[in-house]
Amino acid sequence: MTPREISGGDPPTSSAALLRGRRVREALTGYGFVLPAVVLFALMGVYTVGYGLALSFARWNGFTPNWTWVGFGNYLDLLYRDPAHAPAVQSAAVHTLVVVIAVPLLTVAVGFPLAVALNRITFLRSAFRTVFFLPYVTTGIAVYYAWTYVLQPDGSLNYILKHLGLGTLSQPQGFLGNPTTALPTLIVVMSWGAIPVAMLLYLTGLQSIDSSIIDAARTDGAGNLRTATAIIWPLLRPITAAVVMLNMRDALQGFQIFLVMTFGGPGGHTNVLGLETYKLAFFSNLSPTLGLSSALGWMLFVAALLLAGINVRVLRRRT
Structure with missing residues (x-):
């Protein structure tokens, strides 16, 4: 065997x-x-x-069993063809573009200096970080309602301005009731909620920079401003790109703040594409509009992809 x-x-x-x-x-x-x-x-x-x-390629009111296929008709109606919807969409697009540009710029313009200042503070640094980060963790529907009360004609902001001798800056109809100040006010509120994240990202980037680079710049005679603009800012360009991208995405697709605080008013001066999509789906008297709402949502999705691609391309070119 x-x-x-x-x-x-x-x-x-x-x-x-x-x-x-x-x-x-x-x-x-x-x-x-x-x-x-x-x-x-x-x-x-x-x-x-x-x-x-x-x-998005059909007409449907949400109740009938069958759809009416229209192809790209919904997209064409939203862009220019339908006189009932196209003007509102075009106006909302302009407001959205303003928000998409203003919110990231304001967030970076405030978040970066705050991060530089906090990075230099050694006393109570953790306490200051917590205080500045609170707007982010408290943002939400309740905070939007609180801001609405603050910005009303008899709200605390008008009260403070009048008692500081700045009554000319107060708004008798409220900051959200004045067509001139409504959209800028919402941009400030959106930036208020976005600045803490930007500040934290910048602060993380600042702490990762080799201190010898900063010391060499100061040895060569560079002051604080020169060091921040010529040394620190270029090194933090990837973080800036991330901050801009995040805020552009939120500004393009977010609509909760507009829904809660103004619902697009006064007179449509704060209507944005995200809110217009919501209105077409649930509040339009011109039925059926669910297909139009879906088409507008996909247009927003494509716009977000294009913005992301442009942001990545610019970032790669500069790094």
Whole structure:
């Protein structure tokens, strides 16, 4: 008899079979744990996105069993063809463009100096960080309502301005009721909630800069302003790109603050594309408009992709 026959089998082959069986069981176990999440994503993600894309090419009021296919008609109506919807969309696009430009600029203009100042503070640094970061963790519907009360005609802001001798700056109809001040006021409130994140990102970047670079610049005679603009700012350009991208995304697609504080008023002066999409879906008297709402949402999605691509391209070119 051969040694293999004496041993009663092929131990290497049996071990390999056992190993394969164990791997198969582990893989099946892993797939079993992942399957619920995949199903949920397929239902809530892929199906919803596909359904919304198909709806953007149809007319539907949300109740009838059948859709009316119109192809790119919804997109053309929103852009220029429909006199009932196109002017509102065009006006909202202008307001959205203003917000998309102003909010990132204001956030960077305030967040970067704050981060530089906090980076130099050694006494109560953690306390100051917490205070400046509070607007971000407290932003939400309740804070928007609080801001609404502050900005009313008899709100605290008008009260403070009058008692400081700055009554000419107060707004008798409220800062949100004046068409001239409504949109700038909302931009300030949006920036107020976005500045803490920008400040924290900048502060993280400042602490990662080699101190020898700063010391060399000061040895060469560079002052604080020159060091911040010629040394620190270029080194933090990737963080600036991230801050700008995040705020552009929020300004382009976010509409909660406009919904809660003004609902697009007064006279449509604070209406933005995100809010217009919401209005078309749930508050339009001209039915059916769900297809128009879906089409406008996809136009916003494409605009966000284009902005992201431009931001990445500019960042790669400068780094």
